[in-house]
Every structure is written in structure tokens, then in C-alpha cells.
Amino acid sequence: MITPENLHKELTVGQVAARSGVAVTALHFYESKGLIKSNRNQGNQRRYPREVLRRVALIKVAQRLGIPLAEIGEALKSLPDNRAPTAADWKMLSAQWSRELDERINQLTLLRDRLNGCIGCGCLSMEACPLRNAGDVLGERGPGAHWLEPT
Amino acid sequence: MITPENLHKELTVGQVAARSGVAVTALHFYESKGLIKSNRNQGNQRRYPREVLRRVALIKVAQRLGIPLAEIGEALKSLPDNRAPTAADWKMLSAQWSRELDERINQLTLLRDRLNGCIGCGCLSMEACPLRNAGDVLGERGPGAHWLEPT
DNA sequence: GTAAAACCTCAAGCTAACTAGAGGTCAAGA
DNA sequence: TCTTGACCTCTAGTTAGCTTGAGGTTTTAC
Numbered sequence: 001m002i003t004p005e006n007l008h009k010e011l012t013v014g015q016v017a018a019r020s021g022v023a024v025t026a027l028h029f030y031e032s033k034g035l036i037k038s039n040r041n042q043g044n045q046r047r048y049p050r051e052v053l054r055r056v057a058l059i060k061v062a063q064r065l066g067i068p069l070a071e072i073g074e075a076l077k078s079l080p081d082n083r084a085p086t087a088a089d090w091k092m093l094s095a096q097w098s099r100e101l102d103e104r105i106n107q108l109t110l111l112r113d114r115l116n117g118c119i120g121c122g123c124l125s126m127e128a129c130p131l132r133n134a135g136d137v138l139g140e141r142g143p144g145a146h147w148l149e150p151t
Numbered sequence: 152m153i154t155p156e157n158l159h160k161e162l163t164v165g166q167v168a169a170r171s172g173v174a175v176t177a178l179h180f181y182e183s184k185g186l187i188k189s190n191r192n193q194g195n196q197r198r199y200p201r202e203v204l205r206r207v208a209l210i211k212v213a214q215r216l217g218i219p220l221a222e223i224g225e226a227l228k229s230l231p232d233n234r235a236p237t238a239a240d241w242k243m244l245s246a247q248w249s250r251e252l253d254e255r256i257n258q259l260t261l262l263r264d265r266l267n268g269c270i271g272c273g274c275l276s277m278e279a280c281p282l283r284n285a286g287d288v289l290g291e292r293g294p295g296a297h298w299l300e301p302t
Numbered sequence: 303g304t305a306a307a308a309c310c311t312c313a314a315g316c317t318a319a320c321t322a323g324a325g326g327t328c329a330a331g332a
Numbered sequence: 333t334c335t336t337g338a339c340c341t342c343t344a345g346t347t348a349g350c351t352t353g354a355g356g357t358t359t360t361a362c
Contacts, residue, residue: 012339013338014338016308018246024338028340033319041328042328043327043339044328044341045327045338045340048341054275068318070318071195087272094270095270097266098270100260101263105259105260105263108252112256113251115245115248115249118245119245119249164309165308174350175308175309176333176351177351180349180350180351194310195309195310195311195320195357196308196310196359197309197310219348220349
């Protein structure tokens with residue numbers, strides 16, 4: 001509950017977790033990756049300014065878009081002063097990510113069309129099959145696992 | 152080189168690797184996952200019937216489509232007699248995978264449109280933002296990493 | 303016959319994004 | 333004051349799809 005008394009106070013991890021919907025351990029993890037920062041009180045416990053909520057919100061949305069944390073971190077670092085993102089920052093980032101999304105959709109669509117063109121052919125030939133030999137890299141990102149990369 | 156002498160002989164791992172374009176270790180790995188099988192010679196070395204090339208080709212194409220190995224394995228097992236896939240099998244499987252691809256494209260498109268609708272709004276509100284609260288699960292598969300799953 | 307190249311198994315490492323648990327400290331309410 | 337819950341750090345485990353390396357055997361070419 002927000003009251004005039006605690007409106008300007010800093011938040012604990014538990015509070016940030018509850019309000020943002022991410023686990024406490026995930027917040028620790030984001031901090032270890034440099035995506036968020038915390039101040040510590042005398043007892044070494046994390047205390048967050050309220051702006052962290054907006055930062056976490058942006059992280060979660062970017063994740064839904066399929067942007068890896070490392071890239072989100074880069075984007076956040078690129079903000080002047082390393083400050084919490086404003087509406088203008090969000091506009092810029094979301095426009096950029098929208099273009100990336102477009103690209104991924106295009107690649108998938110291309111692949112699907114090629115697949116449809118090949119249904120029933122069954123050749124799967126190393127030399128002739130467009131499905132096997134398309135030189136394009138599908139921008140679909142995958143950690144460790146290298147799906148859809150050219151072989 | 153294919154000569155009448157070795158045309159009907161079985162292939163070694165190295166030969167399958169060279170002809171299919173996948174690493175020897177990857178073939179070992181596929182075998183451990185039950186995606187392919189091998190006979191062994193007296194010296195315990197793997198010997199493959201030529202049909203394995205078609206199987207591997209199908210695996211690689213399915214991977215380009217974003218189908219996880221486990222699911223590819225299921226599909227291959229579902230073939231009667233566990234035999235090498237024929238053109239008819241390929242037709243069936245590719246039609247099914249094409250539908251899955253469609254679904255993924257649709258989800259991504261939906262997300263992109265929602266993102267475009269939100270550019271400039273900057274709210275990212277937990278309660279009101281459609282980007283944060285869309286109840287749909289994006290079918291984008293990701294190992295270990297749980298991107299795009301509902302929170 | 304011998305040496306090199308290819309093969310074998312098994313264990314561990316890599317990435318991403320976390321979670322779970324151990325063992326201990328801190329803060330807040332009764 | 334005491335107890336409970338929230339917090340701390342650090343290590344290890346999870347998933348997928350492999351790769352790398354160690355230590356040893358087999359096949360092949362000369």
C-alpha cells in the first residue's frame with residue numbers, strides 16, 4: 001500500500017519482486033548481470049529506488065520480444081547517465097526492437113513458404129533442396145543451442 | 152567417391168559426417184538420443200546403412216524450422232517400423248511443421264503489432280499495458296531459457 | 303610391420319536465464 | 333527479548349544441443 005509515509009522510501013527486494021512480478025532470485029541475477037543496481041543499508045540489505053520498477057518492466061517486455069538479457073543490458077547501458085528509462089527512451093528502444101521483430105517474422109515467413117514449396121518433393125538433397133541450402137541465417141536467437149543456423 | 156564397389160557398403164561415421172555436413176560428435180549425440188541407429192563391426196566401430204543420410208537430412212531441416220530434437224525424435228519414431236523417412240512421410244511431417252510455423256509467425260506478428268501500438272506510450276504499467284499483460288503464450292521455444300513465457 | 307588417421311567411451315564444459323539449497327545474518331512485531 | 337520472516341552469499345542444478353578432451357583401440361596406407 002502506498003501512503004505518504006512510504007511513498008519516497010526505497011524498496012526492499014521483496015517489495016520489488018512483489019510489485020514487478022519477478023522472483024527475488026531473478027532480481028539478484030539481474031543485478032549480477034548489471035541490468036539493475038541497488039544501494040545497501042547498514043545491514044547489507046538491498047534497497048532500491050522506485051525507478052527500478054520501470055527498469056524491470058522494460059526488461060520483461062524486451063524478454064517477451066525475444067531479446068536476450070545481454071542485449072537488453074547493452075540497450076540500458078546506452079541510455080545517457082545510465083538512468084532509469086523514460087518514455088522517450090522507451091520509444092527509441094521499442095522502435096528498434098520492432099524492426100528486429102519484423103526481421104525475424106520475415107525470415108520465418110520465408111522459411112515457411114520454402115517449406116510449403118517443398119512439401120511432397122521429399123528430396124532433401126544436399127545439393128538441390130532449397131530448404132537445406134538456403135544461405136540465409138535465420139535470426140532466431142538460441143542460447144548454446146544453435147538452431148536454425150547455417151550448417 | 153561412389154564406385155560400384157562401395158555403393159552398397161555401409162558408411163563409417165566420418166563418411167556420414169562428411170556427406171551430411173554434421174560433426175561426428177553430433178552423430179554420436181543423435182544416436183544417444185535415439186534419432187539414428189548404427190550397426191557395429193568387429194572392432195566396435197559404427198557402420199551406417201545409406202538411409203541414415205536421409206534421416207539426418209530430415210533432422211537438419213526440422214531443426215531449421217525450430218523443432219526441438221526431442222520432438223523430431225518423436226516424429227521419427229512415429230513412422231511405421233521406425234524406418235527411414237520416405238517422400239510420403241516427409242509430406243506428412245512437413246505439413247504438420249508448416250502449421251506450427253504458421254502459429255509461431257502469428258504469435259510474433261501479434262506481438263509486433265501490440266508493440267507498435269505501444270511505441271511512445273511508455274507506460275509499461277503492470278495493470279494497463281497490453282504488452283505486459285497479454286495472456287497469450289508465445290510458442291517460441293527456448294531451451295532452459297524461458298523467454299516469452301507468461302510471467 | 304609400423305605409423306598415422308580414424309575410431310571408441312566417458313566425463314566435463316559451454317550458453318542462457320534462472321531456481322534451489324545450505325548456512326548464516328538482520329529486522330520487525332508481540 | 334525473542335521469534336519469525338526476510339534477507340545475505342555462494343555453490344550447484346536445470347534444459348538443449350552440442351563440443352572438447354583424456355585415454356585407449358582399430359583400421360588403413362605405405
